[in-house]
Amino acid sequence: MKQVKNFENKKILVLGLARSGEAAARLLVKLGAIVTVNDSKPFDENPSAQTLLEEGIKVICGSHPLELLDEEFAYMVKNPGIPYTNPMVVRAAEKNIPVITEVELAYLISEAPIIGITGSNGKTTTTTMIADVLNHAKQSALLSGNIGYPASEVAQSAVSNDTLVMELSSFQLMGIEEFHPHIAVITNLMPTHIDYHGSFENYVEAKWNIQKNMTSDDTIILNFNQELAKDLATKTSAKVVPFSTKEKIDGAYLEDGTLYFRGQAVMKADELCVPGSHNVENALATIAVAKLSGVSDEAIRETLTHFGGVKHRLQYLGEVSGVKFYNDSKSTNILATQKALSGFDNKKVILIAGGLDRGNEFDELVPDFVGLKKMVILGESAPRVKRAANKAEVAYLDAKNVADAAKIAFENAEAGDVVLLSPANASWDMYKNFEVRGDEFIAAFEAIKGE
Structure with missing residues (x-):
C-alpha cells in the first residue's frame, strides 16, 4: 500500500x-x-x-x-x-x-495496476470472467469494487504483481479525480439509473469518466455493436480496442460461430458454459483484456468453457430429472430478460417472471415470449406481464412467490426443458432485494432435488 x-x-x-x-x-x-x-x-x-x-x-x-x-x-x-x-x-x-468516492482512495494507495469494468449490463459477469481468466493464467487478479469487495479494502493488501479487477458503477465514477486504470472496459450503455442522473446523457458522461485520466499508453475496450460506443471512441486519448458480435473488426469479434481476436481464432461460441448473446459479448470483452494481458488462447478457452456464471446472473444451478434450472434473479429490467432468453430454445423454456409494478407495460418482451413452453407469473406486475403473455399467445400459471413458482414450473416441465427465473422486474414488492429472491429460488431447487 x-x-x-x-x-x-x-x-x-x-x-x-x-x-x-x-x-x-x-x-x-x-x-x-x-x-x-x-x-x-x-x-x-x-x-x-x-x-x-x-x-x-x-x-x-x-x-x-x-x-x-x-x-x-x-x-x-x-x-x-x-x-x-x-x-x-x-x-x-x-x-x-x-x-470523492472510495474507489478514488483505492487508486491513490494501490501498488497494483487496475483493470476497470463498467457498463449497464454484464459488468459483474465480465469482471468475474476477466479475473478468472487472469488467475487461470497464473496472473494474480483480485476482484474489487462494486462486485462486493470494497476497492479501498482490497487495495491495501495488493502488491505490484497483483492486478485489481474492479467493477465500477456510474455512481462511483462520478466521484473520481485521479483514478486511472491501465485497461478499461465498457460492456454497453443503456438508459438506466435516469432517476439518479437526470438524463441518459448525464449517465453516459458518468460512465465515460472511467477514461478521463487515461493516456495513449492505456487501452479502453468498447462494444462496437453500439453506435454510441463508436462515437465515444473518437473522444478518448486511450487506445481503443473494440469488440463486436456483428462485424469483423480490429479487436475481438464473432464470425461463423467462432470468437476471434485480431484474426486469430480463440474458441467456439458454443463452447461457452453460460448461454445468451450477452454472454458472447462478455466473453469477447474478456478475450480482449486477456490477449492484451498476454494470456494464451488455451488458458482463455479452458476458463470460459468452465465458467458457470455469477450468482443470480443466469446462474446454472443444476438439473433434476433432466430439467435444468437457471437463476437469473438479477434480471430486474426488460433488456436483461431479453438477453437471458436469447440463449435458449423458447419451446423448452418455462419462464418465471413478474415483480415490482413500476407502471410500465411489457410489450417489448412480446417477441421474446413467443414460443415459450409456458410462463409462471407472480408479483405486483403480474397483470401487465400477463397482457404481454397473451399477446405472445403463451399459456401461463399463477404463483404466490418464487418458491411456489419453481415448484409449479418443475411440475409442468419434462426432461430437456429449462426452468428460468428471469423476472424482468425489481424484487421489492415481495423481497428485500434480488439476492433474497434468487436465494429463495436456489433453496426451492435444492428442495426439489432432494425430494
Whole structure:
C-alpha cells in the first residue's frame, strides 16, 4: 500500500456507511486523517457505526446535520448510493469541499495496476470472467469494487504483481479525480439509473469518466455493436480496442460461430458454459483484456468453457430429472430478460417472471415470449406481464412467490426443458432485494432435488 500524504492531518467526512464507507473510514485513519463518519441509520440499529466508534472513530448517526459541514473538512468521501442532490452533498459543493468516492482512495494507495469494468449490463459477469481468466493464467487478479469487495479494502493488501479487477458503477465514477486504470472496459450503455442522473446523457458522461485520466499508453475496450460506443471512441486519448458480435473488426469479434481476436481464432461460441448473446459479448470483452494481458488462447478457452456464471446472473444451478434450472434473479429490467432468453430454445423454456409494478407495460418482451413452453407469473406486475403473455399467445400459471413458482414450473416441465427465473422486474414488492429472491429460488431447487 502506498503511504500517500494527501489526507494526513486533514479532517475528512465519510458520508454513508455500508461496506465501502467502513473500509474508507478505516483506510483514512491509517493514512493519518481525522475522520468523522455520518450515517442516517440510528446508532442503536447501526452495528457498523458502533464498531467504528469502538475503534476510536467519531460517528454521528440518525440524521445528516447540515451544520456538521461548518467544520473545516478537506474532503467528503461519499457513499456511491447517496445522490448529489442530497443536502449534505449540495452544501459540500457550495463550500468547495471535494466530494470523492472510495474507489478514488483505492487508486491513490494501490501498488497494483487496475483493470476497470463498467457498463449497464454484464459488468459483474465480465469482471468475474476477466479475473478468472487472469488467475487461470497464473496472473494474480483480485476482484474489487462494486462486485462486493470494497476497492479501498482490497487495495491495501495488493502488491505490484497483483492486478485489481474492479467493477465500477456510474455512481462511483462520478466521484473520481485521479483514478486511472491501465485497461478499461465498457460492456454497453443503456438508459438506466435516469432517476439518479437526470438524463441518459448525464449517465453516459458518468460512465465515460472511467477514461478521463487515461493516456495513449492505456487501452479502453468498447462494444462496437453500439453506435454510441463508436462515437465515444473518437473522444478518448486511450487506445481503443473494440469488440463486436456483428462485424469483423480490429479487436475481438464473432464470425461463423467462432470468437476471434485480431484474426486469430480463440474458441467456439458454443463452447461457452453460460448461454445468451450477452454472454458472447462478455466473453469477447474478456478475450480482449486477456490477449492484451498476454494470456494464451488455451488458458482463455479452458476458463470460459468452465465458467458457470455469477450468482443470480443466469446462474446454472443444476438439473433434476433432466430439467435444468437457471437463476437469473438479477434480471430486474426488460433488456436483461431479453438477453437471458436469447440463449435458449423458447419451446423448452418455462419462464418465471413478474415483480415490482413500476407502471410500465411489457410489450417489448412480446417477441421474446413467443414460443415459450409456458410462463409462471407472480408479483405486483403480474397483470401487465400477463397482457404481454397473451399477446405472445403463451399459456401461463399463477404463483404466490418464487418458491411456489419453481415448484409449479418443475411440475409442468419434462426432461430437456429449462426452468428460468428471469423476472424482468425489481424484487421489492415481495423481497428485500434480488439476492433474497434468487436465494429463495436456489433453496426451492435444492428442495426439489432432494425430494
